Amino acid sequence: MQTEPQAFDRVLSSMCTEPHPVAREAAERFLATNPGDPGTYPTVSALEDEAIAMLGEIAGLEEPSGYIAGGGTEANIQAVRIARERADATRPNVVMPESAHFSFRKAADLLGVDLRVVPTDDRYRADLGAVRAAVDDDTAAVIGVAGSTEYGRVDPIPELGEIARSVDATLHVDAAWGGFVLPFTDYEWNFSHAPVDTMAIDPHKMGQAAVPAGGLLVRDSALLDELAVDTPYLESTSQATLTGTRSGAGVASAVAAMEELWPSGYRSQYVRSRNNAEWLADALEKRGYDVVDPTLPLVAADVPRSTFDALRAKGWRISRTATDELRIVCMPHVTREMLASFVGDLDRLEVRASVPVACDD
Amino acid sequence: MQTEPQAFDRVLSSMCTEPHPVAREAAERFLATNPGDPGTYPTVSALEDEAIAMLGEIAGLEEPSGYIAGGGTEANIQAVRIARERADATRPNVVMPESAHFSFRKAADLLGVDLRVVPTDDRYRADLGAVRAAVDDDTAAVIGVAGSTEYGRVDPIPELGEIARSVDATLHVDAAWGGFVLPFTDYEWNFSHAPVDTMAIDPHKMGQAAVPAGGLLVRDSALLDELAVDTPYLESTSQATLTGTRSGAGVASAVAAMEELWPSGYRSQYVRSRNNAEWLADALEKRGYDVVDPTLPLVAADVPRSTFDALRAKGWRISRTATDELRIVCMPHVTREMLASFVGDLDRLEVRASVPVACDD
Numbered sequence: 001m002q003t004e005p006q007a008f009d010r011v012l013s014s015m016c017t018e019p020h021p022v023a024r025e026a027a028e029r030f031l032a033t034n035p036g037d038p039g040t041y042p043t044v045s046a047l048e049d050e051a052i053a054m055l056g057e058i059a060g061l062e063e064p065s066g067y068i069a070g071g072g073t074e075a076n077i078q079a080v081r082i083a084r085e086r087a088d089a090t091r092p093n094v095v096m097p098e099s100a101h102f103s104f105r106k107a108a109d110l111l112g113v114d115l116r117v118v119p120t121d122d123r124y125r126a127d128l129g130a131v132r133a134a135v136d137d138d139t140a141a142v143i144g145v146a147g148s149t150e151y152g153r154v155d156p157i158p159e160l161g162e163i164a165r166s167v168d169a170t171l172h173v174d175a176a177w178g179g180f181v182l183p184f185t186d187y188e189w190n191f192s193h194a195p196v197d198t199m200a201i202d203p204h205k206m207g208q209a210a211v212p213a214g215g216l217l218v219r220d221s222a223l224l225d226e227l228a229v230d231t232p233y234l235e236s237t238s239q240a241t242l243t244g245t246r247s248g249a250g251v252a253s254a255v256a257a258m259e260e261l262w263p264s265g266y267r268s269q270y271v272r273s274r275n276n277a278e279w280l281a282d283a284l285e286k287r288g289y290d291v292v293d294p295t296l297p298l299v300a301a302d303v304p305r306s307t308f309d310a311l312r313a314k315g316w317r318i319s320r321t322a323t324d325e326l327r328i329v330c331m332p333h334v335t336r337e338m339l340a341s342f343v344g345d346l347d348r349l350e351v352r353a354s355v356p357v358a359c360d361d
Numbered sequence: 362m363q364t365e366p367q368a369f370d371r372v373l374s375s376m377c378t379e380p381h382p383v384a385r386e387a388a389e390r391f392l393a394t395n396p397g398d399p400g401t402y403p404t405v406s407a408l409e410d411e412a413i414a415m416l417g418e419i420a421g422l423e424e425p426s427g428y429i430a431g432g433g434t435e436a437n438i439q440a441v442r443i444a445r446e447r448a449d450a451t452r453p454n455v456v457m458p459e460s461a462h463f464s465f466r467k468a469a470d471l472l473g474v475d476l477r478v479v480p481t482d483d484r485y486r487a488d489l490g491a492v493r494a495a496v497d498d499d500t501a502a503v504i505g506v507a508g509s510t511e512y513g514r515v516d517p518i519p520e521l522g523e524i525a526r527s528v529d530a531t532l533h534v535d536a537a538w539g540g541f542v543l544p545f546t547d548y549e550w551n552f553s554h555a556p557v558d559t560m561a562i563d564p565h566k567m568g569q570a571a572v573p574a575g576g577l578l579v580r581d582s583a584l585l586d587e588l589a590v591d592t593p594y595l596e597s598t599s600q601a602t603l604t605g606t607r608s609g610a611g612v613a614s615a616v617a618a619m620e621e622l623w624p625s626g627y628r629s630q631y632v633r634s635r636n637n638a639e640w641l642a643d644a645l646e647k648r649g650y651d652v653v654d655p656t657l658p659l660v661a662a663d664v665p666r667s668t669f670d671a672l673r674a675k676g677w678r679i680s681r682t683a684t685d686e687l688r689i690v691c692m693p694h695v696t697r698e699m700l701a702s703f704v705g706d707l708d709r710l711e712v713r714a715s716v717p718v719a720c721d722d
Contacts, residue, residue: 001383001387001408001613001616001617001620003404003407003408003613004390004404005390005391005393005394005402005404005405005609005613006402006403006404008393011401013398013400013401014395014398014401014402015606016393016395016398016606017393018393019392019393022362024392024393026362027392027610028389028392029365029366030366031380031385031388031389031571031572031610032366032369032377032378032379032380032385032571032572033366033572034375034377034572036432037374037375037377039374039678039680040372040374040375040678040680041366041367041375042367043364043365043366043367044366046364047362047364070431070573070604070606070607071397071604071605071606071607072605072606073603073604073605073606074603074604077603081471101605102590102591102592102593102600103605105590105591106590106600106603109590110442110471110472110603111471111472111473112472112473150593202606204606210392210393210610211392211393211394211395211606211607211608211609211610212431212573212604212606212607212608214606229463229466229467229470230463230466231463232463232511232682232683233510233511233680233681233682233683233688239463239467242434242435242438242467242471242603243431243432243434243435243573244432244433244434244462244464245376245377245431245432245433245434245563245565245572245573245575246431246432246572246573247572247573247608247611248366248572249388249392249571249572249610250608252362252364252366255362256362259362317400317401319400319401321593322593
């Protein structure tokens with residue numbers, strides 16, 4: 001196979017990044033292991049316990065339970081599944097802000113729960129009044145987003161927790177992307193700040209582990225029991241994961257990355273990424289674009305579709321929000337030089353667009 | 362992180378194996394790519410098309426659709442989900458033999474479908490009379506196993522297809538483990554042999570790719586549409602996978618392994634594995650154990666629990682069937698030397714057990 005993966009030097013749209021060198025090395029060493037079969041692969045299974053312990057530390061949970069999932073989608077599906085299983089309703093519903101990830105739509109479709117999508121406020125956070133109006137006795141879970149996909153915003157998690165408690169629903173926090181930057185902010189987002197029951201927090205996003213390394217954390221191990229099925233031919237007797245065979249590479253690389261980077265490496269990366277996002281937001285504002293103020297390292301700006309397409313044609317990997325804004329995620333591989341080069345290309349396009357072209361005909 | 366993954370030299374229980382060197386190399390190169398985001402990672406997305414084309418060739422499907430899943434569990438869940446979506450029933454059911462993998466129990470729980478489990482015949486294959494008696498107008502899918510987890514048996518797939526058609530259900534074939542050995546046998550198991558609608562066929566098992574590389578194949582791309590959800594912020598507009606971010610390493614390693622090994626490398630591996638299984642079955646029979654005749658490279662034998670535990674204590678990774686037989690999977694990493702060493706340990710244990718121990722008290 002001669003194909004080469006493209007380099008990361010123009011990737012501005014991904015919520016994944018180049019794994020940290022120690023994470024890559026661990027992934028390569030554990031490529032042929034399967035934490036889904038702990039009787040056969042006990043070493044990687046023990047590493048998974050370490051990964052969950054470290055995720056618990058990051059997310060303010062003293063006695064964490066959970067597992068390393070394929071990614072945030074799996075963690076979100078499993079959280080909704082837990083909520084469905086413990087709900088006392090024939091047709092349970094889940095209440096979430098419109099800013100929540102589309103994986104919750106997948107979860108609802110898969111699990112047969114109703115999705116009640118409520119608007120966000122003028123700061124792109126879950127509108128608490130709307131959440132309050134949407135919950136009822138059949139609500140199985142309230143979803144809060146801690147670092148939204150489109151604008152990097154953080155919902156008012158403690159208040160969402162109160163609302164969830166008032167109807168005996170679980171509070172699930174989707175910190176799949178935000179979990180490795182939020183510890184260095186003043187946001188209240190984790191298990192120690194609010195009555196959070198379940199959380200998605202992905203080492204393979206801001207945690208700089210190799211894909212696949214998502215994280216599902218639960219406050220109480222009894223919640224995981226809601227997911228257990230019997231495993232007749234494995235030495236372990238039950239399995240709470242969505243998948244069966246799983247990647248030992250993901251688990252090992254998550255442990256390696258967290259051992260290396262928590263907390264100081266993640267902190268300095270957060271500062272770099274935040275400064276980059278602010279620099280980019282300034283640069284775009286100066287050029288007259290409407291910019292959504294970045295509160296986490298993610299910038300959205302009202303760049304016209306034609307300019308966007310021309311930038312894509314130059315090889316920039318960029319994406320758009322549902323309301324058609326340019327969206328750039330300042331992941332660890334995104335450097336100031338990359339952003340300067342991107343803005344340079346934008347300037348050249350804009351100059352060309354504003355200079356009348358001489359035509360012969 | 363100082364931990365080392367254990368070696369494969371005593372692993373006899375796994376349905377995964379050491380990736381082929383070309384598969385490992387490809388996995389390492391594509392570690393930081395995500396086929397779940399084809400707008401950002403077009404190269405690995407094109408590789409996934411190649412992987413599906415090659416899986417189609419292996420499984421007798423001329424215009425294949427599908428995707429590289431996390432593993433057989435995801436493929437099985439998605440197949441049941443497709444069946445549920447297209448079924449015209451308020452409470453759909455799925456009919457499967459008791460030999461089917463426990464992932465179908467997960468699927469049923471997740472998706473809210475009833476599972477009707479029917480017995481197997483005296484050759485451990487789905488009992489056709491029982492399947493016929495179990496299906497009705499609410500049957501969404503009939504499951505056939507092509508290479509069962511416990512005994513490596515192949516259900517009568519064409520006959521199961523007829524039964525499925527008679528009630529307008531899909532036929533799903535679970536060839537997650539068997540798919541890379543069955544092409545070299547006389548079994549009728551694939552899309553060209555029977556009206557198969559969906560299939561699980563995993564490159565990361567007998568296909569010698571790195572985890573995670575499962576395969577979901579569907580006869581008609583319209584079946585995949587049953588799974589699609591909108592993906593607002595990605596450049597692609599919908600997503601039919603269960604997970605979101607996916608492993609480019611798995612995809613690239615699947616392509617590399619299949620390019621290298623299909624068909625002659627897989628054929629010679631099959632012959633080696635089958636011969637090893639027959640050798641082991643003979644060796645165990647000669648020692649007086651009841652052995653389930655291996656039809657694919659998997660051996661089950663009635664070895665007492667105490668002996669089993671003593672072998673585990675010696676470091677052998679072995680597992681047991683639901684009816685408590687020793688179960689050994691002759692994967693590519695399992696050599697004749699390993700099996701001879703295993704049988705040697707078994708002999709030493711049995712000698713010790715049969716020699717009376719002198720006691721002082």
